[in-house]
Amino acid sequence: MKTRSLYISFIIAALAIGCSSNDDNVLAIPYIEENAPVVGPTPTFSSGSADFSSFVAVGNSLTAGYSDGALFAKGQAVSFSNIMAQQFSLAGGGEFTQPLMNDDVGGLLLGGQQIAGPRRIFDISNQVPVFASGSPSTDIMNISTGPYNNMGVPGAKSFHLLAPGYGSLSNFPVAANPYFVRMASSPDATVIGDAMAKGPTFFSLWIGNNDVLGYATSGGDGSDPITDKATFDFAMTTLVQTITSGGAKGIIANIPNVTDAPYFTTVPYAPLDPTNPDFGPQIPTLNGIFGQLNQVYAFLGMPERSITFSQTAASAVVIHDESLVDVSAQIEAVLNQSPEFPLFVQQFGLPAQAAPIVANLLGTVYGQTRQASENDLLVLTSSNVIGTVNTDVMAFLQTQGLTPELAGQFAVEGITLPLEDKWVLLPSEQEEIAAATNEFNATIADLAGQNDLAFFDVNTFFNEVASTGFQAGSAFMTADYVTGGTFSLDGIHPSPRGNAVIANQMIGLINAKYGSTIPSVNPVDYTGLYID
Incomplete structure (x- = not known):
């Protein structure tokens, strides 16, 4: 996946600011138009009981x-x-x-x-x-x-x-x-x-x-x-x-x-556009990967944490939510106990022996995560990182045995890598x-x-x-x-x-x-x- 932002453009093309014929302000105070012709005596203004000299x-x-x-x-x-x-x-x-x-x-x-x-x-x-x-x-x-x-x-x-x-x-x-x-x-x-x-x-x-x-x-x-x-x-x-x-x-x-x-x-909470050529074709693979994790969430009684990307509508970003119970250890344990997990790992060109490492990584990354909702506020600067590859995380994942391509796939901000707390204001x-x-x-x-x-x-x-x-x-x-x-x-x-x-x-x-x-x-x- 490229290091390119995948969020929906949120800037409206039209620059015109709406106008109205109503010239009333909330506070009824007059203004003098610049270069307006003076009719009658020049107005004088009073400071009242105030002193504006300093x-x-x-x-x-x-x-x-x-x-x-x-x-x-x-x-x-x-x-x-x-x-x-x-x-x-x-x-x-x-x-x-x-x-x-x-x-x-x-x-x-x-x-x-x-x-x-x-x-x-x-x-x-x-x-x-x-x-x-x-x-x-x-x-x-x-x-x-x-x-x-x-x-x-x-x-x-x-x-x-x-x-x-x-x-x-x-x-x-x-x-x-x-x-x-x-x-x-x-x-x-x-x-x-x-x-x-x-x-x-x-x-x-x-x-x-x-x-x-x-x-x-x-x-x-x-x-x-x-x-x-x-x-x-x-x-x-x-x-x-x-x-x-x-x-x-x-x-x-x-x-x-x-x-x-x-x-x-x-920045919308659901900015991931399935028509984006860098994101849309990845959706089936992503849903397949998260399908394994979603089964774990269901087993743990937390189906609300499931992560799914739509192929027909904009999807929410994945975020880290510090208010959630951390189930990192539980995710790792469930995956390690699954006889199917080593086969899943092998789909990515990794040996079956890498399953415990991958289980640990998945637990660590997704222990306190969910997709964002309308109640979350994404800060304006998050638009610069959503959909980009976090190169530091990518480098770390390579030290854990992942190939550069696979490490990059698991380091995409807001998609495979949950957005850090600094990018989101939780409720x-x-x-x-x-x-x-x-x-x-x-x-x-x-x-x-x-x-x-x-x-x-x-x-x-x-x-x-x-x-x-x-x-x-x-x-x-x-x-x-x-x-x-x-x-x-x-x-x-x-x-x-x-x-x-x-x-x-x-x-x-x-x-x-x-x-x-x-x-x-x-x-x-x-x-x-x-x-x-």
Whole structure:
């Protein structure tokens, strides 16, 4: 079987984003069209009881303007925080500084060596996302000393904003963040300390996404655990108390349900297409191989673990499910006790004496496996591995006596080799994420209420975008990958148009809370997809 992906193409060819004549936003706030003729006196705008003279935005990649898998200058210009600052300038808002990247390629260097890759753009000709051409030119050793008004640090979790040395090059990569390294006012500075150095009179605080997102994007494999509630509560309380200590007003946002994002909803659980010439002809052989294993599952009283590929419809991938009882030893024992198993092994050109080795391998590989169901979420990056040969596993199988051809056949990701936990969010892992998100959001809502701050329920808003879509001016926006207009090509961060909508929602809530009359922007003036 070739090292070629076998999943169904999930990117819709049409790039047009649906439109509607309904120009109403969820929050009824006006926007001024660029270059629109002025009729009557020039409008004036009020800050109400707020003071926008020193606006500071604190958060992570969402605040920084990160999109399409990278931070780049063009993306920073359309961060929701910069859009808000531009609107605040109409009512007394002051300068809003950002730690701009050196280019529009994105990515980072350390001493000339690339440590983060470039952004993605959409290749219209081939209908696929690709990496932008060019090389990163932003080296974190070239310190662009802050503090800045945009204190969004990609990758930061809640407690990172309190950590001294988070911007120290000597602490990188173990305990420092490369983006904060290049923008910190000093090596021992904290993010919140640098934010306070700007003397904020008004602020936005949107942090906490990464406290659950890292666990989700790693498929819940344990490499990036969810922040414990005590740590989160302490961090959030300290951040809010600190940033309001000088009397600043502001807006605080909660954590969206990360599994609403296209990073988790784009790759189907059943992507294996029988019409694919690299997969379809293999189906009878595969079903014959798994037929032996399915008999073992039936004998063990676990028929639900059976693996079968359809010749007429798309089939589900095979996954490792850590929540299942491990029956590796039982599979090996049943196969070794079967008088027919040595004959089965000989079909593959192996001697009958290899039967115990093959039984052990089958038990080890399929002791906690099943085919995926509609309740499983495959992460976007799994599309790069499904149907490809895992060369490391192939090499190992050859050390166990399998021929290169046979080893390759048993090392196909999602087909003969179960997808690792990092590629799939199981229902149990989704429940963990939902529980943590609800707990964290309760803390955020309480802090907003206790400190009389404007509050943006991003969770509810993005649930609505994902479930019913959102009318943004003349553009109808959804959570669909590529065509939805809300999310960028990394499937997690907003597109420029998504950032415009977020800015509008925040502006509406700020106006309602503080009596200001800040106008919103026209979302259609911002692209929903970069193609260059």
